[in-house]
Amino acid sequence: MIKLEIDKKAYDSIKNFSRLIYTKAIKNKEDLPKKEEIVVLTYKNRFVAKALYNPNSVIIKILTIKDEDIDYNFFYKRILEAKKYREDIIKYKNTYRWIYAEADFLPNIIFDKYNELGAMQLMSKLIEREYLKDIVDILFELSDLETIYIKSGKKGEKVKEKVFGDKSKKETIITEGEAKFIVNVKGHKTGFFLDQRENRLFLERFVKEGDRVLDVCCYTGGFSVHAALRGGYVVGVDLSKKALKVAEENMELNKIPKDSYEFIEGNAFEVMESFLNDNISFDTVILDPPAFAQSKKSLKNALKGYSSLNYLGLKLANRIFVTCSCSHHVDRELFKKTVFSSAFRAKKELILIDYKGQAYDHPITLANKNLEYLKCIFSYVRGQAER
Ligand SMILES: C[S@@+](CC[C@H](N)C(=O)[O-])C[C@H]1O[C@@H](n2cnc3c(N)ncnc32)[C@H](O)[C@@H]1O
Known part of the structure; x- marks a missing residue:
């Protein structure tokens, strides 16, 4: 196994539970493998860790800090x-x-x-x-x-x-509290967004019988089903026709009456603008878009996207506003700042109910902030806040 000598900073970070280091920490760069390989990391020639190296990445990922076989x-x-x-x-x-x-x-x-x-x-x-x-x-x-x-x-x-x-x-039915969902593993990512489990359950306490609920980027109806189970009239919006078909099936599976929901295939921005133009509003608005910032480089554009989306969502929200970001590159503070500045622009005063993250089965370890990506702000739109 190839041995790569690391610098003190990388050594300290591994000792402090970091699960990755950068190739710039390698002293004998001439020994970096030409293909993906398991390597031994050393410091002062002593064993530190075994790690997965890939020449296409600047990140070396730690497999173990014990000198054990990978078997x-x-x-x-x-x-x-x-x-x-x-x-x-x-x-x-x-x-x-x-x-x-x-x-x-x-x-x-x-x-x-x-x-x-x-x-x-x-x-x-x-x-x-x-x-x-x-x-x-x-x-x-x-x-x-x-x-x-x-x-x-x-x-x-x-x-x-x-x-x-x-x-x-390729399909099964899972339960989440009282809700049931069809999961098809051929769908997005692994088939279902398990990371929102706790947030979808939390939503239920804010939905009242007869509320109008807008679920933007609803996918297969995750938040929609929970809202409908609490008696809300749900409007779900998504670009994916396939996902919306499953969303309808999920409503049926949960015995939600057909006249209690509608799903709109379309671009979130355009659909929300048309609601705004038609003076349509909602008691609860949920925004759960895909990651707008796929890399640090796209951060600026991503923030513009979050800002516009949240502005529109806030304009449409009368009581509860739930907004999410799954971009790792937009950290919690920055996301909160972006949402709050959209609220000022929309002239809506928000009370922060809770600032949640990803479900517990997506753990974030002490030294590995890179594992944290999902942010979900629950807020109350204070009545008559138009200034
Ligand atoms: C993170 S998923 C939403 C997960 C969902 N809230 C749940 O609990 O299962 C994001 C969704 O946004 C949809 N999407 C992406 N861009 C969109 C757009 N511009 N307008 C509407 N939907 C969009 C995708 O098709 C995808 O279903």
Whole structure:
């Protein structure tokens, strides 16, 4: 195994629980491998960690800080530990994000379990080639899973999509509080946005019978179903026709009367502007757009996008305003600032009810801020706030 000597800063950060270092910390750069490889990191020639190196990335991801073999037992321990956290500590059952990359010391692997159906986003060809078979065997062994789908991630190495186990299954029904959802692992990412679980449940306490609720970027109706279960009349908006079809099916699955909702296929900005022009407003508005900032470079444009979207959402909101951002590059403070300045522009006074984040099965470890991405602000729009 190639040994790479790291500088003191990187050594200290690994000692302080960081799960990644940058290639600039490597002293013997001439030894950096030409292909994806597991390397040994040393400091003053002493073992520090084993890590996953990819020449296409400036980030080196730590696999272990023990001098241990990376083999079946290694993955077994990690996967079991990740399961125990989800089931024994946070008490999630049947459906949860089982593996959240570095947070579980399993970089480049995301794995969601939906009852008997699993979906993995894998971003390493080396893991695919050398360890995927073991990882899949372990996941089956430790659970009631019947089928595991392997998908490529948005970033990183493109792996071959494949299915293990019962190939006939791609759909299941999960429960979230009183709500039921159809999850199709062929959908966006791993099929369902488990990261919003706690926020969708939290929404329920603010919806009253007969409220008009606008769910912008509703996907398969996550927030919509919870709002409808509390008696709200829901208008969901999304660009994806496919997602909206499932949203309708989810409403039916939850026995929501057909005259209690409508789904609009369209661009969020345009649909909201047309509501505004028609003097249509809502008791509750929820905004859950995709990540506008995919990189630091796109931050400026992303902020403009959040600013306009929130302005429109606030103009339409009469009582409760829920706004989310899943851009890692927009941190909590910056997002709050952006939302609040949109509120000033929209002339709406907000009371911050809560500032939430991602569900507990997407853990953020002490030194790994990169694992934090989802922000969700719940606020109360103070009555008659027009100035
Ligand atoms: C993060 S997901 C929403 C997840 C959803 N709230 C849930 O709980 O399952 C973002 C959604 O935004 C949709 N989307 C992306 N750009 C959009 C746009 N300009 N207008 C409307 N929807 C859009 C995507 O199709 C996707 O379904």
